[in-house]
Amino acid sequence: MKTTKKELSPVQQLLEKKYNGGFLNRSERIIPIVLFFMAAVSVLTTLGIVLTLIFETIIFFGEVSIVEFFTAAEWYPFSETEAVYGIWPLVLGTLKITLIASAFAVPIGLAVALYLSEYASRRTRKVMKPILEVLAGVPTIVYGFFALTFVTPVLRDLFPSIELFNAISPGIVVGIMIIPTIVSLSEDALSSVPEPVRHGALAMGATKWETASKVIFPAALSGILASIVLGVSRAIGETMIVSIAAGSTPSAALELTSSLQTMTSYIVQVTTGDAGFGTTIYYSIYAVGFTLFIFTLSMNVLAQFISKRFREEY
Amino acid sequence: MEKIERIKSEEMIGRIDSRLVKNKVVKSIFFAATVFTSIILIVLLVRILTQGAPYLSWDFLQNFASRRPEQAGIKAAVIGTVWMMSVVIPTAAILGVGTAIYLEEYAKKNAITRWIQMNISNLAGVPSVVFGLLGLTIFVRLFGFGNSVLAAGFTMALLVLPVVIVASQEAIRAVPSELKEASYGLGATKWQTIFRVVLPYAIPGIATGSILAFSRAIGETAPLIVIGIPTFVAFLPSDVFDSFTALPMQIYNWTSRPQIEFHNLAAAGIIILLGVLIVMNSVAVWIRNRYQSR
Numbered sequence: 383m384k385t386t387k388k389e390l391s392p393v394q395q396l397l398e399k400k401y402n403g404g405f406l407n408r409s410e411r412i413i414p415i416v417l418f419f420m421a422a423v424s425v426l427t428t429l430g431i432v433l434t435l436i437f438e439t440i441i442f443f444g445e446v447s448i449v450e451f452f453t454a455a456e457w458y459p460f461s462e463t464e465a466v467y468g469i470w471p472l473v474l475g476t477l478k479i480t481l482i483a484s485a486f487a488v489p490i491g492l493a494v495a496l497y498l499s500e501y502a503s504r505r506t507r508k509v510m511k512p513i514l515e516v517l518a519g520v521p522t523i524v525y526g527f528f529a530l531t532f533v534t535p536v537l538r539d540l541f542p543s544i545e546l547f548n549a550i551s552p553g554i555v556v557g558i559m560i561i562p563t564i565v566s567l568s569e570d571a572l573s574s575v576p577e578p579v580r581h582g583a584l585a586m587g588a589t590k591w592e593t594a595s596k597v598i599f600p601a602a603l604s605g606i607l608a609s610i611v612l613g614v615s616r617a618i619g620e621t622m623i624v625s626i627a628a629g630s631t632p633s634a635a636l637e638l639t640s641s642l643q644t645m646t647s648y649i650v651q652v653t654t655g656d657a658g659f660g661t662t663i664y665y666s667i668y669a670v671g672f673t674l675f676i677f678t679l680s681m682n683v684l685a686q687f688i689s690k691r692f693r694e695e696y
Numbered sequence: 697m698e699k700i701e702r703i704k705s706e707e708m709i710g711r712i713d714s715r716l717v718k719n720k721v722v723k724s725i726f727f728a729a730t731v732f733t734s735i736i737l738i739v740l741l742v743r744i745l746t747q748g749a750p751y752l753s754w755d756f757l758q759n760f761a762s763r764r765p766e767q768a769g770i771k772a773a774v775i776g777t778v779w780m781m782s783v784v785i786p787t788a789a790i791l792g793v794g795t796a797i798y799l800e801e802y803a804k805k806n807a808i809t810r811w812i813q814m815n816i817s818n819l820a821g822v823p824s825v826v827f828g829l830l831g832l833t834i835f836v837r838l839f840g841f842g843n844s845v846l847a848a849g850f851t852m853a854l855l856v857l858p859v860v861i862v863a864s865q866e867a868i869r870a871v872p873s874e875l876k877e878a879s880y881g882l883g884a885t886k887w888q889t890i891f892r893v894v895l896p897y898a899i900p901g902i903a904t905g906s907i908l909a910f911s912r913a914i915g916e917t918a919p920l921i922v923i924g925i926p927t928f929v930a931f932l933p934s935d936v937f938d939s940f941t942a943l944p945m946q947i948y949n950w951t952s953r954p955q956i957e958f959h960n961l962a963a964a965g966i967i968i969l970l971g972v973l974i975v976m977n978s979v980a981v982w983i984r985n986r987y988q989s990r
Binding site: 409410413414416417418420421423424425427428430431434435438489490493494496497498501502506510513514515516517519520521522523524526527528530531532558561565589590591592612615618619620621622625626646649650653654659667668671674675678679681682683686 | 715716718719722723725726727729730732733734736737739740743744747790791794795797798799802803812815816817818819821822823824825826827828829830832833834837854857858861885886887908911912914915916917918921922923924944947948951952959962963966969970973977
């Protein structure tokens with residue numbers, strides 16, 4: 383008699399399954415372990431970043447006093463004899479860029495978000511969403527090019543006192559770069575306020591602006607603040623725009639029209655040059671990177687805290 | 697008495713008018729901001745197109761970098777970017793999807809899982825230049841890869857990994873539980889269900905999010921600078937341990953030269969870069985629209 387697979391009795395089928403079960407069981411047990419190790423990679427990445435920064439920074443502080451790092455008002459590492467490592471000018475440079483970027487991006491970003499969520503027709507929204515997505519997807523090297531070859535010349539035509547490398551042009555362009563972040567997260571927060579709340583205010587006779595400013599905006603405030611903080615965090619960590627358009631002169635002066643250096647652009651300057659491995663300058667990029675990491679990490683944690691702590695539940 | 701009433705209602709009408717005017721003014725300010733944002737994008741694109749388009753030619757694509765702008769080309773950078781992405785895409789896709797499956801299907805909802813999840817979202821906020829420092833220390837120095845395709849590819853893979861993970865998690869979460877239950881009901885094991893039911897259903901979502909992440913890796917410059925990728929390269933890599941250059945590095949190099957001819961070359965390079973990104977994004981949007989309707 384010819385037995386094909388189809389004609390196996392149920393019992394035989396079960397037996398066959400048990401026979402195959404050895405292999406099945408093993409892979410069922412091994413696969414979660416393999417996947418766990420994959421998940422561990424991202425934890426190891428964080429660990430790698432933190433440990434790298436800490437260890438190399440410790441070596442740096444073996445050569446340069448930590449007091450000097452925090453108190454000296456000068457960042458002058460390329461001197462053979464009298465190198466000074468005071469982080470303040472680099473932090474100030476970063477703050478200048480971040481301040482200009484926020485001053486530019488926050489009002490525009492919030493206006494666009496309010497327009498899209500409260501006023502715009504479905505069609506306008508359909509046109510604007512891809513535009514914002516494209517703006518968000520433009521690589522920062524392209525924004526840097528735009529800052530140096532377009533925004534700076536335009537600004538210098540308007541205000542001749544502005545130098546070729548300055549804080550204003552890269553500041554504005556960093557602002558352009560973070561507008562999509564602020565718009566999309568704020569708009570999410572605004573449109574997640576339920577429709578009945580909006581209808582209630584309108585039915586009381588409030589105009590759209592009164593509804594938006596006195597009801598919807600306060601209700602969405604946590605999300606909006608979080609979006610701004612995340613935008614600021616991106617501005618602090620932005621590298622290419624400032625490297626290209628802000629210059630490379632660490633400056634402790636409180637003006638915006640001349641060349642400056644940020645924490646990020648210092649790292650770029652050192653790594654494009656030929657500071658050899660093992661020199662004090664080489665280790666200094668880790669100390670600067672660590673400072674930068676602390677800044678952006680605390681911003682991100684703050685954003686998470688705001689959106690959790692002050693969320694309005696509906 | 698009647699007179700007072702009339703005044704009151706006239707006042708109210710006056711107030712209503714001013715409130716409505718205010719509403720209109722605010723609305724037009726917001727509208728102006730929206731138009732302004734679109735104009736920025738248009739100006740940026742038009743600027744780059746008019747500046748770079750005359751420099752686009754077959755020679756530009758075929759030539760290596762040169763000190764003379766009229767002979768300079770982008771061949772090494774384009775091929776180098778392809779080499780780098782051939783490391784980034786498999787590394788980030790396998791690690792990202794694996795992590796997402798683990799977190800969504802296997803991990804218990806405990807403190808460790810929450811910690812891994814928080815860790816991933818914080819990793820997404822780390823500046824790319826810091827990832828460069830990680831790559832420089834671990835891949836370039838510790839593992840001894842030097843400024844090779846492999847070192848750059850791994851660094852970029854880690855940089856985009858959080859985005860791939862989150863996109864994959866969302867896609868996996870969107871798989872209807874009925875499908876999984878039906879699969880278990882037919883006697884499939886957990887892994888069989890994941891591999892033959894959950895993943896096929898989630899792949900369009902995973903692909904859309906991952907393509908967007910990979911397009912970020914193509915345009916990212918800072919980590920490449922930090923790990924020491926050279927810009928003046930007159931050869932093509934022959935394996936992943938070779939030195940190479942990438943599109944954004946070449947653009948950066950041309951941008952930082954003072955001569956206007958090199959700026960025009962940079963614009964031409966940017967057109968190529970944006971072209972690649974537009975193609976990738978269109979593919980992502982196409983996949984999203986193709987599979988969203990089911």
